[in-house]
Amino acid sequence: MHRPEESDPDYQQFYFLMNAPALYNAAATAAELHLFQFLSEHPGSEFEEIHKFTELPSHQLRVLLHGVCAVGRLKRVDGGYHNSRVAADLLASDSPDSWAHTLIGWKEIYYPAFVHLTEALKADTNTALAAHPGDEPTLHKRLTRNPELEGLFHRAMASFTLASIDDLVDREEFSGVTRLLDIGGGDGTTTVRLLERYPQLSSTIFDQPSLCRIAGTTDAGNFPDRIELHVGEFFDDPFPAGADAVLFSHVLGIFSEEQILTLLKKAYDVLPEGAGYASTTTTSRTTRRRAYSEPGSACTSTPSPAAREWHIPPGTTRHGCAKPVSPTSRPFRNSPSSTGSTSEPNSAQRTSMSR
Known part of the structure; x- marks a missing residue:
């Protein structure tokens, strides 16, 4: 009798989903063991050679190799093991942009948190934080x-950022910026790439104390005259003044609508007339970015500085500029405490803005 799951892609996807945790962790473990690097240097190695390199028990190694082959990251040809094209491209080095760092970071930090998902949704709070010592309200602070x-977490974040940063760095608007404020700039990965590209640019990295210390030990240290490290908390401390552009890279997406608007208002308050901000989020290797705002463009505030309103018309995409609208269109204000708006923007309507 014909079984629909044998040919139905929906069934096949479901069965893959059921095995995904094991397959993911097999690939992440191979990355931790530097197996992809080994096979990059010794392609076609047979089981005994890999056994000698990893020093794993034979049965456990056999199971691991079977899992990594099943997920397509390794292939076995005539008894020898080879990296797949993707593994060779993304996982076979220890460079800062290797996705191996992201795989390991997810395995050690994010995957353990997923078991708390149902509990966290019901409680409307991050119950997974209990796994990390301390009473700080965020993972970043407890780490x-x-x-x-x-x-490990910041190596994973740097890898994730570098895999998608070219699209951001190529934005021509940065050629007109002289002082950037990089909110949540972490170890300086994004700032460094921008400074390498734009010689007129200097940057202030605004982040919590431990991350500013980390930035001082990375490539950010190669730009002592162009990078300033400013210690502070996003919501508790004022943003430093003096920048003509503010960057939120992989920052806003983790916060609530109200918190996002609070941060955008703080950015607005420290920017001079005509300045703008850019915000990026990332899916896979493609940077999904909200358009950078320029003076005189469609992404501008209303003429009255006191109003500080941005109009988000129906149909505005997540990554596009707000278009000019008639006075009858419904606005939302950039301050969570403002009144006069009948609806908050949803995630598909957020856009960038300029002062």
């Missing part, structure tokens, strides 16, 4: 108690 895990 400061564990420097080894914090370093």
